[in-house]
Amino acid sequence: MRTAEPVGDDDGRRATTAAWAEVSPEAARRLLVAAVEAFAERGYHATTTRDIAGRAGMSPAALYIHYKTKEELLHRISRIGHDRALAVLRKAEAGGGTSAQRLADVVRSFVRWHAEQHTTARVVQYELDALGPEHRPEILELRRQSDAVVRRILEDGVRDGEFDVPDVGGTTLAVLSLCVDVARWFDEAGRRSPDEVGDLYADLVLRMVGARA
Amino acid sequence: MRTAEPVGDDDGRRATTAAWAEVSPEAARRLLVAAVEAFAERGYHATTTRDIAGRAGMSPAALYIHYKTKEELLHRISRIGHDRALAVLRKAEAGGGTSAQRLADVVRSFVRWHAEQHTTARVVQYELDALGPEHRPEILELRRQSDAVVRRILEDGVRDGEFDVPDVGGTTLAVLSLCVDVARWFDEAGRRSPDEVGDLYADLVLRMVGARA
DNA sequence: CGCGAAGGTGAGCAAGCGCTTAGAAGCGCA
DNA sequence: TGCGCTTCTAAGCGCTTGCTCACCTTCGCG
The missing domain is CATH 1.10.10.60 (Homeodomain-like)
Structure with a gap:
């Protein structure tokens, strides 16, 4: 309420x-x-x-x-927001450690960002269709780079035997979908803090890929 | 034109x-x-x-x-769509079997519905805020009933030792979020069929709750 | 056949939209 | 002090929006 x-x-x-x-x-x-x-x-x-x-x-x-138009505002928001989200992902990826550690770090920080910045994230993730055709490709490219980070870690983990993932593409999609959707339902007046959600999700994702807890 | x-x-x-x-x-x-x-x-x-x-x-x-207004159209769509989604969930739940089997069935059919009917599902799941204040509570109640189905199965599975789920509430949220978000990204021209996505997701969710595959 | 209800149309209204323009107000600097 | 530049506003333009209204069909039925 x-x-x-x-x-x-x-x-x-x-x-x-x-x-x-x-x-x-x-x-x-x-x-x-x-x-x-x-x-x-x-x-x-x-x-x-x-x-x-x-x-x-x-x-x-x-x-x-x-700002020239209302759409330029959306574009600016989208651009900066995606840059920030991608930076969060890349920083976590660069933290090093085993594939499982990197995956957990990436999910934890990505989810935490979507919870803390859920207002921004909601715009960034769910208003993409409102972008004009001249701005959308740029943003989609940033999104593809986010996908690539997760996919890379999953592939690493499979290669070195840490993960058991039959469908890497599908699981990448699922992991990102799970993280991103936090922006939709997260409520700062609710019971869970961004940190708690991040920890919970990191655990859930490790289980999804069959990593040892 | x-x-x-x-x-x-x-x-x-x-x-x-x-x-x-x-x-x-x-x-x-x-x-x-x-x-x-x-x-x-x-x-x-x-x-x-x-x-x-x-x-x-x-x-x-x-x-x-x-129709009296444009909003009445949305309400009719929302109402029927949620009824259908809930019916799909309940039918799968009533199928019986172990907690793991029921959970897998529920996720598989719920996801399949969101993929097959992704057009309807997108409206139903993502245009809720556009409902007027007199219609929204009714739809939210239907959504709460969907939540309850998943939560019930998780609780059953934990009680009888089939699942290992430290945070039932949070995991319920995550499972539903994962399933619902299929409507956003599913593309019928894409590589995966609704059945394939349903199978993949059922497997991922079983892993999330620590059920033996 | 005549008739009323139900389903459809073309024209258009009031309100609200994104955006523009003329000009005022504040500012650093000669 | 007076000038030019930037920042902001009041007013409003042209257009689109959700929705209505007067009127026209179509059709079952006595």
Whole structure:
């Protein structure tokens, strides 16, 4: 049940704002954060430019000083969000260790990111279709690189005998689908913290690939 | 500009149309099938009533003879779709056998349904937020009943020692999330058939709960 | 055959949409 | 102080949206 109507200044909002600290100038950042929240809450198509500007405390016209179109906002969000998610994956992959350790690290941090940044992640992962045809391929390429990270680790694990995975392609799909979908259902008012979900999912995925716990 | 022909009459369309055979009169069914396809393709908010009517080969006004609003269409689709998904789950659960067998059957048939009816499932599972406040609770209740089926089997399996599941609630969430998300990525032109995905996922889930294969 | 109900249409309304424009307000700098 | 640049606003344009309305068919039935 929701307590405060608009957008409470709770942890979620702070986390969202902090994550976009690099965007400047400040007005552009405020608009972008407002857009992330609105898109995540209602979806891209159900969000109006007036709503975004209103959340940022500005007039509707102000939006067009910093962004050419509403779709450019979505593209910027998508681009930065995917970059961040991919960076999280790659950092975990580079941590080293056995295939099982790397897989667990990757899943744990990827899931934690999707839980902590579930507002951003929801936009990034579920509003892809709203991107224009000139921006979509770029984002799809980033997604393919995320797939490749997971697939690589699964292949490593199979090769060195750590994993028992009959269908590497299908399992890659399943693992990523599982992780990404966290953004849809995660609720920061719920019982589980991002860390807990990350640990749980790392364990579940290790079991899926037949690694020894 | 507009070709009177709706979308391609491929397998997907036939499966979708057949699934709604019970809806009558025929014009109402055609509109509903058109709405399912449009909502799945573009999302509820990006779909116009003119688009729906056009796909059904009718004028925009005809829609309002059979449905009061665009939202009523979504509600009807959501209601029937959730009923169907729940029926699939319950039938598999009632099949009997060990906890592991019941879980495998449930996952296999639930996933197969989400793959075969991925057009309907996409609407049912991902356009929930577009429902009005008077319809949403009814649909959420159906979803809770789906959760309960999976949770029940996990609890049974833990009780009789077949499963090793430290966090039943979290694992229930993960299993359902995994199955439901099939609707998002499944592509009937892709490499895997609904049966194959169902088998793969049943296996993955058995591993997740630590059941002996 | 005449008739009323049911199912369909073309035209169009009010509201809301993304986006633009004219001009005001604040700022650093001569 | 006055100038030019950036930032922001009030007003509103052209268009699309969900939906309605007056009217036209079609058809079962006395």
